Amino acid sequence: MTDSAVTAPPVPVKTRSQWADVWDQFKTHKGAVIGLCFLVFITLFVTLGPVLWGIDPKALDVRNKDVRPIYMALFSGEHKTQWAHPMGTDNLGRDIMANIMQGGQISLAVGWTAMILSVFIGTLIGVLAGYFRRLDGLLMRFTDLVLALPLLPLLLVMMLLFRDPLRATFGPEQGIFILIVTGIGITSWMHTARIVRGDVLALKEREFVLAARSIGTPARRMITRHLLPNVLSPIMVSATLGLATAIITESALSFLGLGFPSDFPTWGKILFDSVDRMTAFPERVLWPGLAISLTVLSVNYIGDGLRDALDPRIRGL
């Protein structure tokens, strides 16, 4: 192998950017591509869907209550199905598809915002701990302490105890949104911080950092110019994992009845509200559950593909 590399005449190659290489490698991971397509689809579904569908998710229509989803007509003609409500309606006649779209907006918004917050905190703490030796011991002890906290019970405590004051200050929806996003954000940054710190510590020993320091680069520019771009790959991978956990945690909180108020649908909330009547209407738990699971599955596959694509040892094989 080495011989051929030496004897081969130098072929002029087209210069390629790093991100084009990453994208090429990413495309070879079938699961990741399907996951990305699904994530784009579900994002369009919940953002553009309500505009196209045009049914108010809160509109009551008692005459058309308990409409079954359209596929039930395949099994027998006696089920109440309507093309106007392809996923059916609930016990108050609200259209389920409109609710799933509306709920998906909230779920995805919570997921993205909480993920960004947790990645931001994690990167900040990781870089500070890795770069400044004085802060290292203190910040990492702190990270270990937070890791030893029982997070789900604490999150539940926070939800229950702080919901009323925040609701009073920011309004019912805004208040709960802030509470959930902050709660998830400050309980999920630890792994990012550890990974980033490890990578920064390793980078600090490299020659280019020494060179940059020798020409008098200040710490601020050192971090933004030299360190952050180099730790971007692990940050991106942990961001995808963070998005998946944030969506699941929000749904879990809603499922335990400690999330958004009930007139404010999210996927977890719709699932929670449908559990009581799942014997008669199993599809009502199926739609939101499938939406959560497929979104998280696709995000996990994207993370898997990204990890392969961003690893230079695998890329190009």
Next chain:
Amino acid sequence: MLTYTIRRLLMAIPTLLFIALVIFLLLELAPGDPMGQMPLTIPPEVKERMRAALGLDQAWYVRFYLWLYQFFVVEPQYWFDAVFGTNLADGAQRIISFQSRSPVFTTIGERLPQTLWVVGMSYIVGVLIAIPIGIISAYKQYSVFDQVGTFVSMVGFSVPPFFSGVLVIVIFSVNLGWLPSIYDTTLVVDSWDTFGLQIKQMIMPVMVLALQTTAQVSRYMRASMLDNLGQDYVRTARAKGMSESTVVLKHVLRNSLIPVVTVIALGIPSIFGGAIITEQVFKVNGLGQLLIIALQGNDIPMVMTLTFLFAVLIVLFNLIADILYGVLDPRIRYD
């Protein structure tokens, strides 16, 4: 090793104290009032006396100290008394739940068996399924079995227990009618019939929790086996003519299990957290459900004690994992 263990144990004390302080202050900052659900007709001075009876009129550090004293001194004394029939506690005040007015640990003791049965069993089942899957996936890398295993563990990561639980209830309880959807805690196992019922009602919660364990552990097992299968000692073992099963199941498996065992130990506390949701789905009245009820009732001593117990579990199993790693792998020396 012993000095390391002692040092870690000593370091766990400030950690636990800090965690207790964080939980206590969080509950303290919170505006929830345990008297909030009392009738409004109670005159204010009576309300004041009721608050004093709950100990809420003291400063927070006094109450925090009292809680620590009760948790670490009074409660162990009661346990000691119960076992040896002594009278160390001498009627000292135990941690009392605001809701039930009975000692917190009595209620926890009543709820613990259900959680342990479901959670413990699911963890054992999950690990027992995961290890063979990991071995085969690694040995036959990129085979159909490996692909399916990867997919299933990806699904296990992604499908939250509150959906997989509801899904199996819809399939096996509603449509097929094979299994009961609600976990009946009053069931006393005294004959083969009741034993069968117990197994039946445990299948679904155990499987839902086990799916998550399997997903995680089988990935670690596969990665660890792959690491070891490429090592030189494997080639040596094959070269001297050992049978393939001896090479894989004795040499490689033993070495691969070292990191997996620590992962298994680290996962035990988090499975208790996951059980909060699963217990809610299957209506198991275990510790998770107790926590939810206590939270909704502003039962601060119960919430505080339960959350702290979860924290103790995490710290304890972190310690166990580190020590196990050192014991199992002679290359690792902490001193």
